[in-house]
Amino acid sequence: xxxxxxxxxxxxxxxxxxxxxxxxxxxxxxxxxxxxxxxxxxxxxxxxxxxxxxxxxxxxxxxxxxxxxxxxxxxxxxxxxxxxxxxxxxxxxxxxxxxxxxxxxxxxxxxxxxxxxxxxxxxxxxxxxxxxxxxxxxxxxxxxxxxxxxxxxxxxxxxxxxxxxxxxxxxxxxxxxxxxxxxxxxxxxxxxxxxxxxxxxxxxxxxxxxxxxxxxxxxxxxxxxxxxxxxxxxxxxxxxxxxxxxxxxxxx
Amino acid sequence: xxxxxxxxxxxxxxxxxxxxxxxxxxxxxxxxxxxxxxxxxxxxxxxxxxxxxxxxxxxxxxxxxxxxxxxxxxxxxxxxxxxxxxxxxxxxxxxxxxxxxxxxxxxxxxxxxxxxxxxxxxxxxxxxxxxxxxxxxxxxxxxxxxxxxxxxxxxxxxxxxxxxxxxxxxxxxxxxxxxxxxxxxxxxxxxxxxxxxxxxxxxxxxxxxxxxxxxxxxxxxxxxxxxxxxxxxxxxxxxxxxxxxxxxxxxxxxxxxxxxxxxxxxxxxxxxxxxxxxxxxxxxxxxxxxxxxxxxxxxxxxxxxxxxxxxxxxxxxxxxxxxxxxxxxxxxxxxxxxxxxxxxxxxxxxxxxxxxxxxxxxxxxxxxxxxxxxxxx
Ligand SMILES: Nc1ncnc2c1ncn2[C@@H]1O[C@H](COP(=O)(O)OP(=O)(O)OP(=O)(O)O)[C@@H](O)[C@H]1O
Ligand SMILES: [Mg+2]
Numbered sequence: 173x174x175x176x177x178x179x180x181x182x183x184x185x186x187x188x189x190x191x192x193x194x195x196x197x198x199x200x201x202x203x204x205x206x207x208x209x210x211x212x213x214x215x216x217x218x219x220x221x222x223x224x225x226x227x228x229x230x231x232x233x234x235x236x237x238x239x240x241x242x243x244x245x246x247x248x249x250x251x252x253x254x255x256x257x258x259x260x261x262x263x264x265x266x267x268x269x270x271x272x273x274x275x276x277x278x279x280x281x282x283x284x285x286x287x288x289x290x291x292x293x294x295x296x297x298x299x300x301x302x303x304x305x306x307x308x309x310x311x312x313x314x315x316x317x318x319x320x321x322x323x324x325x326x327x328x329x330x331x332x333x334x335x336x337x338x339x340x341x342x343x344x345x346x347x348x349x350x351x352x353x354x355x356x357x358x359x360x361x362x363x364x365x366x367x368x369x370x371x372x373x374x375x376x377x378x379x380x381x382x383x384x385x386x387x388x389x390x391x392x393x394x395x396x397x398x399x400x401x402x403x404x405x406x407x408x409x410x411x412x413x414x415x416x417x418x419x420x421x422x423x424x
Numbered sequence: 425x426x427x428x429x430x431x432x433x434x435x436x437x438x439x440x441x442x443x444x445x446x447x448x449x450x451x452x453x454x455x456x457x458x459x460x461x462x463x464x465x466x467x468x469x470x471x472x473x474x475x476x477x478x479x480x481x482x483x484x485x486x487x488x489x490x491x492x493x494x495x496x497x498x499x500x501x502x503x504x505x506x507x508x509x510x511x512x513x514x515x516x517x518x519x520x521x522x523x524x525x526x527x528x529x530x531x532x533x534x535x536x537x538x539x540x541x542x543x544x545x546x547x548x549x550x551x552x553x554x555x556x557x558x559x560x561x562x563x564x565x566x567x568x569x570x571x572x573x574x575x576x577x578x579x580x581x582x583x584x585x586x587x588x589x590x591x592x593x594x595x596x597x598x599x600x601x602x603x604x605x606x607x608x609x610x611x612x613x614x615x616x617x618x619x620x621x622x623x624x625x626x627x628x629x630x631x632x633x634x635x636x637x638x639x640x641x642x643x644x645x646x647x648x649x650x651x652x653x654x655x656x657x658x659x660x661x662x663x664x665x666x667x668x669x670x671x672x673x674x675x676x677x678x679x680x681x682x683x684x685x686x687x688x689x690x691x692x693x694x695x696x697x698x699x700x701x702x703x704x705x706x707x708x709x710x711x712x713x714x715x716x717x718x719x720x721x722x723x724x725x726x727x728x729x730x731x732x733x734x735x736x737x738x739x740x741x742x743x744x745x746x747x748x749x750x751x752x753x754x755x756x757x758x759x760x761x762x763x764x765x766x767x768x769x770x771x772x773x774x775x776x777x778x779x780x781x782x783x784x785x786x787x788x789x790x791x792x793x794x795x796x797x798x799x800x801x
Contacts, residue, residue, distance in 0.1 A: 226674050256676035266667035270659075280675050283578055328671075 176203040178239070179336065179368045180225060185234035187220050193394065194220055198234070200387045200399045207362055207369045207382050209402060211417060212389030218372040219263055221389070222338055225370065227255045256284070258336040259329035263344075263372075265321035267313040273300065273324050274309035280331045299327040304353060319345045326354070330361070337361070339371045343378055351375060355382050376420060380406070388414050427453035429487070430480070433464055440473045441465065443495075446480030449488035458494035465504065474499055476510035488515060493522070561758045568678065568685045577681045584686040591652050592694040596701065598651065602643050603702040607631055607709025610639070615718055624718040628728035631710030637737040638744070640702035642789060644695065645748030649781035653756035656687055657777035660760025661770035669761065679761065688753040695749030696742040703741065736801050744792055748785050755781040 178201045185198040194217035202208045210218045223229040225236060227243065236243040238254050246254075267276050277296045281287055287295065300306055303323040313321055322345055329337055339358075343351035355378050361367045373379060379386070379402050386405065388398040390413050398405050398414050406418045427448035434442050443461060465471055474495070481488075492515065499506045508516050538546070571577040614630040660683060663669050672679050707729055714720045720728075759777035763769050 223670075228670055228673060252676050255674055258674070260671065260674045262667045262671060264667055266671040268668050268671070269663070269666065279580075279677075283675070283677060 176205075178202070178237075179204045179206070180370075181237040182225075183235045183237070185221075185224070185236065186232045187217055187224055187229075188232040189220075193232070195389055195395055196233075197395050198387070198389075200396065202368060202370060202385065204368055205362060205366050206385045207358060207371060209379050209383035209386035210370065210372045210389070211374075211379065211386055211402070213391050213417070214374075216389045216391040218389065219340055222260075222340055222370065222372060226258065226260055226338055227251050257334055258338060259332065259334035260338045261322070261325040261329040261340060261342060263340040265313065265318075265325040267321055267324055267328065269313050272310050272312055273305070273316075273327075276313070276324065277328045277331050280328070284332060295331070299330055300324070302330070302357060303327045304350060319347070319350065322346065323350070323354070326357075333365060334367065336368045336370065339369065339373075341372050341374070343373060343375050351378065358382050376418065379418075388417065390414070429453060429455045431456040431460065433461065435468070435471075438470050440475060441468070441471045442475050442477055444477045444480065445488070446478075446482075448482050449484040449491070451485055451487040453487065455487050455491065458491050458498070461495050462498050465498070465502065471504060473505045473507060475507045478510055478512055481512065484512065484515065489518060489522075492519060557762070558758065561761075562754065564680045565684060565688060565754060568681045569688075571681060572685060572689070577685055578677050579682050579686050584690060587686055587690040588694060590655075591648065591690050592698065595648065595651060595698060598647055599644055599698055599702050600705050602647055603635070603640055603705040604709040606639055606643055607635055607706035607711075608713055609709075610634055610706075611710040611713035615713060619718070624714070625720055625724070625728055627710060627714050627718060628720070628725050629732035631714075632707055632729040632733040633737060635706030635710070636703050636733045636741050638741065638789070638793075640706050641695075641699050641741050641744040641748060642785060644698050644702045644745060645752065645785045646782060648691065648695070648698070648749065649752045649755070649778050649785065652691065653752040653777045653781040654774040656753065656756030657760040657763070657773040658770055660757055661763030661773040664761065664763045665765050665767070665770060684753070684757040684761075687757055688750055691749035691753040692746055693749075695745040699742055699745035703738075740792070740796060740801070744789065747788055747792070751784040751788060752781045755784055 180202040182201070183199050186196040187194045187198075198221070210221060212218050220229065224231050230244055235245065241250065241254065243251060243254060267273070268279070271279070274293070274296045277299055278292050281292045281295060285292075296309060297306065300308060303326050305320060305323055305327065308316065308320070308324070313324070316324065322342060326339065326342060329339070342358075343354055346354065358369055358371070359382055362369060369382075371378075371383070383402045386399065386402045387396050388405070389395075390397040390411075392413065397411050398409060402418070405414065409415055409418070427450055429449040430444075430446040432444040432446075434444065436442055441461075441464065449455060461474075465474075492511070496506055496519070498504075508519065511519075568577060610631050611627050614627045615624060618624055618626050618630075660669070663683070669679050669683075672682055710729075711722070711725050714725045715722055756777045759773040759780065763773040
């Protein structure tokens with residue numbers, strides 16, 4: 173890897189729903205080209221952290237910087253411009269249910285590029301093939317399985333070749349082979365396009381295979397307890413909760 | 425024969441209580457209650473240890489586990505040591521698993537009882553807040569319309585076409601039925617009164633003016649509120665549940681332009697046409713009564729209607745129709761976008777969309793009527 177530059181910086185972030193504080197004092201940096209893993213138990217606020225990074229929910233306290241720009245301090249237009257350069261795959265897929273997969277993937281392209289309809293069709297075909305779903309263009313989201321919806325969601329997120337990709341549990345609900353292929357795809361996108369990836373995942377195999385940076389959210393302490401390369405964390409950590417997480421609770 | 429679980433208690437020493445479990449401890453069978461152990465423990469305050477003997481146990485399932493959990497809760501309250509060694513190994517492991525993650529205390533929603541005054545205060549604050557949201561939503565919709573006029577709005581033409589079809593052609597049967605019947609009813613009621621004076625012919629005026637100026641627009645508006653406003657709220661609400669609206673936002677596409685604008689446009693364009701059609705149906709309804717029951721000639725009825733209904737009446741009716749269309753679309757879309765993330769929230773959104781739309785229609789009718797009165801038209 174070449175030099176590392178901070179892409180997203182999170183400082184003293186507190187996230188809360190009303191009075192219910194989920195996590196406080198989150199401070200970490202996501203560098204350009206990182207595959208950044210957000211780890212933590214179920215319900216600890218990983219998806220919520222993503223919604224804050226993506227501009228859907230304001231933090232209770234603290235700041236998020238994209239490069240030098242204070243994301244939540246900026247006006248909505250600036251925020252919109254920043255977020256337009258990212259792609260998101262939601263935990264539930266969130267495909268637009270009244271459109272076919274082809275239309276789902278084509279919408280961002282139609283909106284933000286001047287490609288001709290024929291070119292768009294080619295791009296759609298390629299993106300679907302990348303996630304192993306070639307030939308499903310004319311299907312509606314309700315007509316495919318849950319795992320396939322996930323993969324189609326990934327294809328849509330990648331449509332514009334964004335600078336940042338947010339994946340919320342991309343491999344949950346996938347068979348091991350597809351999950352592995354997805355890992356390869358993520359690594360490949362980083363290598364070839366230099367995309368920064370922010371991934372929420374519980375798959376230990378994935379975490380160690382693709383992650384080169386991470387943050388661990390500890391439910392019991394209501395804050396992050398570690399950040400860094402997951403392999404290094406596993407080797408060095410003394411924190412029993414993190415150890416338990418990284419070893420599937422086998423060594424305590 | 426029902427399966428029975430047996431329980432005996434004995435006390436090998438003053439400090440130890442031994443619970444002997446035997447028979448079939450399966451859900452649905454006859455099982456002893458954990459209260460018995462509790463009563464025993466309460467009657468002998470000296471007991472510090474609880475042990476189990478399950479050698480006589482034939483089989484067990486959740487029935488045994490719930491019993492053990494209840495006993496365990498009581499023991500930990502009373503600081504009595506519970507020794508699980510005597511239990512079947514499987515049950516022991518399951519209990520350990522169940523206790524592995526401690527109950528999260530603050531996760532459970534606190535059920536507060538609020539006094540009436542606090543409730544009233546909250547409701548008042550909520551009322552003003554929702555009025556604010558309404559204004560905000562209308563403001564955003566106006567901005568979207570401006571962008572549409574400038575040709576910058578992002579929406580799919582194909583969607584607009586589909587929505588137009590759904591709110592116009594597909595609504596014709598129900599609008600026909602309702603407006604025809606309303607015309608008929610108006611004529612009937614009018615006929616009875618007017619016959620007293622021998623002025624049956626004025627039934628045509630009554631039906632014509634009432635339908636064209638007011639009733640056609642109101643009835644169509646209410647039909648559309650139920651038919652289309654509810655549908656809009658349910659559609660957008662479901663999209664909210666599935667995070668589809670979030671997906672639009674993160675793409676930088678304004679959901680107002682993409683979802684609300686085409687719906688508003690479709691209704692605003694189609695409602696006048698529907699009203700026009702409803703006028704014809706209402707007058708037809710009146711004509712059936714006039715010609716069939718009151719022996720007014722067909723041509724005579726037509727001429728009387730044409731003379732009574734001025735262009736102003738038609739204009740006011742169509743204008744009201746357009747306003748109602750916008751109200752129905754806004755109410756449906758706003759409730760849909762505000763929808764929570766559950767199936768019942770979608771139901772609530774649909775209900776409140778219809779209610780909001782109907783209230784809006786009635787209130788704006790009043791406003792329009794008063795304005796017309798002032799302007800003398
Ligand atoms: N809209 C909401 N209103 C109130 N509380 C919420 C809301 N959404 C989530 N929560 C709460 O926030 C907590 C974290 O939710 P979140 O979806 O961020 O978890 P997560 O870490 O992504 O979990 P998982 O791994 O299961 O997806 C949960 O305890 C949940 O109860
Ligand atoms: Mg989540």
